[in-house]
Amino acid sequence: MAEERTERVSWVEQGLAELGECQEEYVDLITRITEIPAPSHQEQKRGTFIARLMKDFGFPLVHTDAVGNVAGFFPGRDPSKAVVSMAHMDTVFPIDTPLKVRREGNVLAAPGVSDNSTSVAGMLLIGRLFARNLPLPHPVVLIANVGEEGLGDLKGSRYFCAHVAEYDFGGFRLDPSRLVFLNIDGGLGQLVNAGVGSRRLKVVYTGEGGHSWGAFGKSSAIHGLGAAIAGIAKIRVPEDPKTTYNVGVISGGISVNSIAAKAEMLLDMRSVSGEALAALENEVRQVMDAAAAGTNTSYQVEVVGDRPTGAISPDSGLVKGLIQLGKEHGLDLELSASSTDSNIPLAQGWPSVTVGFKRSENGHRVTEYLYVDSLVPGLKFAMCCYEGLLYDRF
Numbered sequence: 001m002a003e004e005r006t007e008r009v010s011w012v013e014q015g016l017a018e019l020g021e022c023q024e025e026y027v028d029l030i031t032r033i034t035e036i037p038a039p040s041h042q043e044q045k046r047g048t049f050i051a052r053l054m055k056d057f058g059f060p061l062v063h064t065d066a067v068g069n070v071a072g073f074f075p076g077r078d079p080s081k082a083v084v085s086m087a088h089m090d091t092v093f094p095i096d097t098p099l100k101v102r103r104e105g106n107v108l109a110a111p112g113v114s115d116n117s118t119s120v121a122g123m124l125l126i127g128r129l130f131a132r133n134l135p136l137p138h139p140v141v142l143i144a145n146v147g148e149e150g151l152g153d154l155k156g157s158r159y160f161c162a163h164v165a166e167y168d169f170g171g172f173r174l175d176p177s178r179l180v181f182l183n184i185d186g187g188l189g190q191l192v193n194a195g196v197g198s199r200r201l202k203v204v205y206t207g208e209g210g211h212s213w214g215a216f217g218k219s220s221a222i223h224g225l226g227a228a229i230a231g232i233a234k235i236r237v238p239e240d241p242k243t244t245y246n247v248g249v250i251s252g253g254i255s256v257n258s259i260a261a262k263a264e265m266l267l268d269m270r271s272v273s274g275e276a277l278a279a280l281e282n283e284v285r286q287v288m289d290a291a292a293a294g295t296n297t298s299y300q301v302e303v304v305g306d307r308p309t310g311a312i313s314p315d316s317g318l319v320k321g322l323i324q325l326g327k328e329h330g331l332d333l334e335l336s337a338s339s340t341d342s343n344i345p346l347a348q349g350w351p352s353v354t355v356g357f358k359r360s361e362n363g364h365r366v367t368e369y370l371y372v373d374s375l376v377p378g379l380k381f382a383m384c385c386y387e388g389l390l391y392d393r394f
Contacts, residue, residue, distance in 0.1 A: 200305025209261030310346025321394020
């Protein structure tokens with residue numbers, strides 16, 4: 001016991017001291033990652049860069065899987081538990097978005113600079129410390145994963161969790177019953193312990209179409225779609241469990257003087273309750289049926305997103321331990337529900353949280369920025385979270 005305590009004090013304290021001096025390297029690493037475009041489903045160049053960094057940082061085993069997740073594996077003495085961290089590398093921004101990072105005093109700004117390049121960069125720096133102190137007390141897998149945002153539909157997390165037992169890390173295979181997830185996303189002080197589920201539908205209405213004068217009276221897909229949207233807007237949803245809907249994108253028609261033969265929308269529905277989400281979708285489909293019947297149109301639905309719900313109890317050892325650790329670092333961690341990579345392991349009953357380690361503003365906007373002075377404190381807190389997991393503090 002004394003030997004373990006001495007070891008912990010030695011390498012963890014040395015690591016914290018090194019992280020305390022790494023601000024400029026951290027900023028440079030964030031910049032290099034951010035300036036490589038990586039929209040969901042188009043992460044290959046960023047993934048290749050991250051895989052090379054993992055190898056340069058001494059990660060003992062680096063593996064890119066079938067969907068593009070880049071995983072770094074660190075062996076541990078005790079396989080009774082394995083710590084897994086995912087930090088998504090995709091962004092919400094189109095491939096042609098200008099990504100030049102700008103620094104002005106305490107502000108580092110660019111689309112995606114915080115969400116989630118900073119998380120990936122911080123994970124890499126901590127991984128470099130792990131690589132110098134092998135074997136760790138427990139095995140660790142650090143994953144820069146794909147498809148977390150938007151219509152990525154948690155592709156990377158979903159794939160890893162579905163195939164976890166198939167990953168071969170130099171002869172070592174993970175036991176799905178012994179995993180603990182510490183995923184990295186969001187802001188410093190945020191602790192996500194519940195997954196907001198979502199159903200996303202692409203709905204295409206079709207009508208007869210024709211000339212707006214000569215074919216007047218023929219059915220219009222836009223009128224059908226409009227009636228559906230108006231009906232959806234009148235749906236009452238519960239405040240508890242919180243449940244929401246939003247028509248985010250619409251398109252259709254070919255000209256002002258043409259009756260539309262086709263029109264479509266993308267609809268997002270969310271809830272912390274799977275039952276409430278299913279009830280909302282049922283009501284939405286009834287509204288769409290009525291809109292089609294009332295406008296002599298028809299429609300088709302494609303499910304383009306399906307994120308499950310799940311939660312880990314605030315009374316669990318993992319959550320209580322992280323909250324206590326936060327207090328030791330002057331942080332009052334706020335429990336919250338969100339849609340993150342943790343949705344998938346939580347839905348499977350695996351202990352999982354998502355924690356943020358930086359402060360930022362304007363997420364998912366081209367004006368996104370972070371506060372540089374939050375980087376090192378956040379990174380040191382992250383290191384202590386890993387220390388707590390590796391030495392079974394919680």
